[in-house]
Amino acid sequence: xxxxxxxxxxxxxxxxxxxxxxxxxxxxxxxxxxxxxxxxxxxxxxxxxxxxxxxxxxxxxxxxxxxxxxxxxxxxxxxxxxxxxxxxxxxxxxxxxxxxxxxxxxxxxxxxxxxxxxxxxxxxxxxxxxxxxxxxxxxxxxxxxxxxxxxxxxxxxxxxxxxxxxxxxxxxxxxxxxxxxxxxxxxxxxxxxxxxxxxxxxxxxxxxxxxxxxxxxxxxxxxxxxxxxxxxxxxxxxxxxxxxxxxxxxxxxxxxxxxxxxxxxxxxxxxxxxxxxxxxxxxxxxxxxxxxxxxxxxxxxxxxxxxxxxxxxxxxxxxxxxxxxxxxxxxxxxxxxxxxxxxxxxxxxxxxxxxxxxxxxxxxxxxxxxxxxxxxxxxxxxxxxxxxxxxxxxxxxxxxxxxxxxxxxxxxxxxxxxxxxxxxxxxxxxxxxxxxxxxxxxxxxxxxxxxxxxxxxxxxxxxxxxxxxxxxxxxxxxxxxxxxxxxxxx
Amino acid sequence: xxxxxxxxxxxxxxxxxxxxxxxxxxxxxxxxxxxxxxxxxxxxxxxxxxxxxxxxxxxxxxxxxxxxxxxxxxxxxxxxxxxxxxxxxxxxxxxxxxxxxxxxxxxxxxxxxxxxxxxxxxxxxxxxxxxxxxxxxxxxxxxxxxxxxxxxxxxxxxxxxxxxxxxxxxxxxxxxxxxxxxxxxxxxxxxxxxxxxxxxxxxxxxxxxxxxxxxxxxxxxxx
Numbered sequence: 001x002x003x004x005x006x007x008x009x010x011x012x013x014x015x016x017x018x019x020x021x022x023x024x025x026x027x028x029x030x031x032x033x034x035x036x037x038x039x040x041x042x043x044x045x046x047x048x049x050x051x052x053x054x055x056x057x058x059x060x061x062x063x064x065x066x067x068x069x070x071x072x073x074x075x076x077x078x079x080x081x082x083x084x085x086x087x088x089x090x091x092x093x094x095x096x097x098x099x100x101x102x103x104x105x106x107x108x109x110x111x112x113x114x115x116x117x118x119x120x121x122x123x124x125x126x127x128x129x130x131x132x133x134x135x136x137x138x139x140x141x142x143x144x145x146x147x148x149x150x151x152x153x154x155x156x157x158x159x160x161x162x163x164x165x166x167x168x169x170x171x172x173x174x175x176x177x178x179x180x181x182x183x184x185x186x187x188x189x190x191x192x193x194x195x196x197x198x199x200x201x202x203x204x205x206x207x208x209x210x211x212x213x214x215x216x217x218x219x220x221x222x223x224x225x226x227x228x229x230x231x232x233x234x235x236x237x238x239x240x241x242x243x244x245x246x247x248x249x250x251x252x253x254x255x256x257x258x259x260x261x262x263x264x265x266x267x268x269x270x271x272x273x274x275x276x277x278x279x280x281x282x283x284x285x286x287x288x289x290x291x292x293x294x295x296x297x298x299x300x301x302x303x304x305x306x307x308x309x310x311x312x313x314x315x316x317x318x319x320x321x322x323x324x325x326x327x328x329x330x331x332x333x334x335x336x337x338x339x340x341x342x343x344x345x346x347x348x349x350x351x352x353x354x355x356x357x358x359x360x361x362x363x364x365x366x367x368x369x370x371x372x373x374x375x376x377x378x379x380x381x382x383x384x385x386x387x388x389x390x391x392x393x394x395x396x397x398x399x400x401x402x403x404x405x406x407x408x409x410x411x412x413x414x415x416x417x418x419x420x421x422x423x424x425x426x427x428x429x430x431x432x433x434x435x436x437x438x439x440x441x442x443x444x445x446x447x448x449x450x451x452x453x454x455x456x457x458x459x460x461x462x463x464x465x466x467x468x469x470x471x472x473x474x475x476x477x478x479x480x481x482x483x484x485x486x487x488x489x490x
Numbered sequence: 491x492x493x494x495x496x497x498x499x500x501x502x503x504x505x506x507x508x509x510x511x512x513x514x515x516x517x518x519x520x521x522x523x524x525x526x527x528x529x530x531x532x533x534x535x536x537x538x539x540x541x542x543x544x545x546x547x548x549x550x551x552x553x554x555x556x557x558x559x560x561x562x563x564x565x566x567x568x569x570x571x572x573x574x575x576x577x578x579x580x581x582x583x584x585x586x587x588x589x590x591x592x593x594x595x596x597x598x599x600x601x602x603x604x605x606x607x608x609x610x611x612x613x614x615x616x617x618x619x620x621x622x623x624x625x626x627x628x629x630x631x632x633x634x635x636x637x638x639x640x641x642x643x644x645x646x647x648x649x650x651x652x653x654x655x656x657x658x659x660x661x662x663x664x665x666x667x668x669x670x671x672x673x674x675x676x677x678x679x680x681x682x683x684x685x686x687x688x689x690x691x692x693x694x695x696x697x698x699x700x701x702x703x704x705x706x707x708x709x710x711x712x713x
Contacts, residue, residue, distance in 0.1 A: 249501075
């Protein structure tokens, strides 16, 4: 009977919303719930793909690697977008001092988006590929990495994002205009606009890739990074009571450096796609600068925390100043993870002299795993814990055993996958690229070597570790609020 | 407020202005460079090919020519070299026919989701070989194992045969699935691959496709 009691506890945990009437925060929780489900889907698809590296016959011609991988990366992008939208709706009332202007419209957009995502995923899974016609591009998938969504869904996404943007902009104009919200409003405009550059078809693969990077790079390495900066700024004020002047000064420094390096850092994707050679120098210089703002973000988080902690200590207070342990843990993980995954692992192979060998190998996969996790997943999970804290009206949310297992296993798993893929990439670069020149024979020679296979085995094991951590995380998100509230009442 | 702003380094307006200027400057520079790049990566014309004018991305009619990938001493890496006329599927394709075939091939490559196993121009997934210069791969040439297994006599026919029945011709334990590619789509895909191999990728992939034998004989630059 204990089991069903646990289930009942979880179900009532999902429904609870006690934001003292903040419709905006309730809306945020709707986005967070879908985000965590899609995060799970992303991990499951990643496990299937990892197994297919080791057992090539696994689900062959039923659920091929291409399908698993497509759903893996699309679930990643979409869960992050959900969590980002949720985070913005969550902070909006606190920052502007007013409720989101069109909450009803926001809810409508939520259901439209969720219905569309469901249809797109079902089509990906059950129809998979189409004939070589425009109709396939419109209704099945566009076959362009990360932005495979068929064109009808593209148009739908633009409409949904416009509604979201209008909501944010109108609330911003109506309420207080803090520095954090100013950066957010400007950043979201760029983010929404850039999606349009990936919505056309051309026979010229160089042209295709040129504009494709305007979506992918300028999202991930420019607008998303600035977005993370605003979230960190907001979260530090909320969690440790950091001084707004200091946080906003850091935020502007980060915007300066992130856009200063990230916009022209686009050049590091233009080395080998048919574009002129001057991108070698531009890409090398600006992408080498890209880790710099990540150091700033790292310093920002740790400095603010240390400062507030120091003040508290001087005032004779005991313990940590934070009012949300799990959220703060995830935000500190973000500071480390962003610098390591995006900064260091990115810098490893960004110079053209190195990149000519590492481009399109497991090196890229290693960097991608740690960067997406370190820079984005961590802080978005932190925002979910802040959502839980608000939803239950808990003054001080303390980490539970499940919180600790969740963050430890997920982080350990992702770092483990990254190290494994780095070893696989190292071997692949030496054998396939440097020695044998990257042809068909070279590719499979490298894929068969024991070090490569071992590394892929470790990747799969670490993937399972991550998934176990994810299970702990979900259990924690489902129960921590109710437990903490009961403890607070007692 | 009198004792504020003792230093410009702690002034929020200073950092805000700097952020706006730097972002604006970087954006302008990116737009200006993009105009130049877009001009350089626009497809060439059939006339360019006939007059030996080199374009970074040649016209679709490049499928009517022999393509090679050779070390260029001046640029220090390999570049595509467009040679003599060579029939493609046994004929010379007119400007319109070649453009249509390339269009079909590019569409098919997206509809079949090739990029989620293979890499194109080095972008995509890493589950299957890079296709950037697949057309030039020794394995597909006469005497190569891939052409041999299909029993065809040209690169294009061998590739088209493989694409239609990939799981009948396993080349590795990790196989390509049957994606229902028709004969016409396969032709288009091969045209797309041949066209892609003629794009000037600044020497990527480096030292393309040295066989294990070449390596044993003394490395990638052995004479």
